[in-house]
Amino acid sequence: MPKKMTSLNLAPLAGFTDKSFRALCLEFGADAVTTEMVSAKALTFGDKKSLRLAIPADPRCAVQLFGSEPAIIQEAAWIVAALSPAAIDINMGCPVPKVVGNGEGSALMRNPALICRIVEAARTCGLPVTVKLRAGIDGVKNAPECARAAQAGGASAVTIHGRLREQMYQPGTVDKAIIAAVKQAVSIPVYANGDIATPADMADMLWETGADGVMIGRAALGNPAVFRELAGGVPADAAERMALCCRHIAAMVADKGEGLAMREARAHLCWYLRGLHGAAALRAKAVQLETFSQFEALMEEVEHLWTE
Ligand SMILES: Cc1cc2nc3c(=O)[nH]c(=O)nc-3n(C[C@H](O)[C@H](O)[C@H](O)COP(=O)(O)O)c2cc1C
Structure with missing residues (x-):
């Protein structure tokens, strides 16, 4: 396998990038992984679910915080620092109305001075601080200005x-030129994100932006071996993907207990089933799974689809 020249990072994906999924992505060559976004405010209230989400479980894992008040981000950063993650990432890209309505996520891109103060506040805990931005918000592509503000506050990447906040996840709207403009605007590493699923997508993105690496989100869902493929290795076939699915969901059960794990596993399973013959009917069963033995029975059905 050729030596990798660029960083391959797993994107934070709420409801998906838990400890079990991150471990598989790391095994297949992800250089860095991130928890899903965790509320800074909830951490400062001692919320148990948020604390659990913030456990990195691997030294290559960053913890992503969302919030808008520097003092609260600072307090949360100190709580997270005690868990020894690789870094703290601040969410400045979430487009969800409830988050944006609170002035958090991509709403921070309306206020580059606040971005600088938030990064400074998080930096006081001593960990590296990174930020995740969109192209911009309200039709204004100001990512270069926001990235400069983050760098001025001490961000390390x-x-x-x-995409703009209002473009959500609309296909065909990733603007590589704005990522290239960010790369020109700052001296810290810049990672490009959006719609990278194949080695060709990655090569185009790196060529057109000059970015130092890429962040992979949805292409890893149902296919954590995508990191091997992006590093020049073989793509996973259906049999390997299903074997990984079994390992993945067994690890979730071991980590969280059967009830919670199986509820969360349903969405993962739908991604693993994507592209298989008869996937629609299988997905209808997947979303009703309650127990690991029901999951094993479904996997037997799936196996017949490509062994018959
Ligand atoms: C289900 C889902 C959950 C997401 N959760 C987060 C999150 O917690 N924090 C974040 O910064 N971005 C989140 N994102 C955005 C992704 O990290 C990424 O920026 C986006 O999916 C584009 O990359 P992709 O085309 O490789 O998927 C989420 C996206 C999806 C689809």
Whole structure:
């Protein structure tokens, strides 16, 4: 396998990038992984679920915080620092109305001075701080200005998802030129994100942006071996993907207990089933799974689909 020249990072994905999924992505060559976004405010209230989400479980894992008040981000950063993650990432790209309505996520891109203060506040805990931005918000593509503000506050890297907040996840809207402009605007590493699923997508993104690496989100869902493929290795076939699915969901059960794990596993399973013959009917069963033995029975059905 050729030596990798660029960083391959797993994107934070709420509801998906838990400890079990991150471990598989690391095994297949992800250089860095991130928890899903965790509320800074909830951490400062001692919320148990948020604390659990913030456990990195591997020294290559960063913890992503969302919030808008520097003092609260600072307090949360100190709580997270005690868990020894690789870094703290600040969410400045979430487009969800409830989050944006609170002035958090991508709403921070309306206020570059606040971005600088938030990064400074998080930096006081001593960990590296990174930020994840979009191209911009309200039709204004100001990611270069926001990245400069983050750098001025002491950020050690920025990731740019090349869509405006209002473009959500609309296909065909990733703007590579704005990522290239960010790369020109700052001296810290820049990671490019958005719609990278194949080695060709990655090569185009790196060529057009000059970015120092890429962040991979949805292409890893149902296919954590995508990191091996992006590093020049073989793509996973259906049999390997299903074997990984079994390992993945067994690890979730061991980590969280059967009830919670199986509820969360349903969405993962739908991604693993994507592209298989008869996937629609299988997904209808997947979303009703309650127990690991029901999951094993479904996997037997799936196996017949490509062994018959
Ligand atoms: C289900 C889902 C959950 C996400 N959760 C987060 C999150 O917690 N924090 C974050 O910064 N971005 C989150 N994102 C955005 C992704 O990290 C990424 O920027 C986006 O999916 C584009 O990359 P992709 O085309 O490789 O998926 C989420 C996206 C999806 C689809």
